[in-house]
Amino acid sequence: MMSVQDRPARRDPLQWFNLRGRRGAGLWAFVAMRLSGIGLVVYLYLHLVILRQLAEGPAAWDQFVALAKSPAFLLLDVLLIAGILVHGLNGLRLTLISFGVGVAQQKTLLAGVVALTVVLTALSFYAIFFLKG
């Protein structure tokens, strides 16, 4: 029987990786959600810097596009897509569960999140590096 928790639990970020006495996929999902979230917040501001290049005009934009096509930058694109997938798919899973949908199947849902993230990230890697057209 589920109980009602009035005060949400806190998890001190300094304890995120303290695995003593804790295990399970849920913990890793929690850490992945937090880390991908931090990465995506950083990317939001990086994207504003990129947008600034666009606002500067065609020369600045072309310079950025040349940089963006370097292998290191493309690898960061793959990492970004992986972060978006982890955060987005797991976020949808958590939202569904919070509304009481799929609670009994949450482990299956988590497995689906992991599988979809891996497959779609691999496809993105292939598309970015091998289908440049």
Place this chain on the structure above:
Amino acid sequence: MNAVMSSPSVEVERTASSGGTWFLQALTGVLLVILLGVHMVANHFIVAGGLRTYADVVAYLKNAFVFGWEIVFLAAVTWHALLGARTIVFDFGLGPQVERRVNVALTVIGVLTFAYGVWLSVRIVL
């Protein structure tokens, strides 16, 4: 949404956010799946080389619907990002006074972020 379901068999992430803010976080999250999905497809996935040329971006953003879509996307992503950052900061277990200051600081950062993004977008189009 204060009635958070929790039991050893139900892993639901709820940290230091009230029910109202959590609901808005979930709502903007679901919205972002659509807004970001369309943004990624339109700006990257269907574009040769993954990035539009300068002229293409300007022409694309001059469409009023697209411009509105990107501004809504900016608002949703700024809200979601800073509310998420707030949740993580609050996880440190700060006192009520510090939490109030964090709220004010993040609100100011959010407004500035949104305003800067809108200003850049307008500057690109004009």
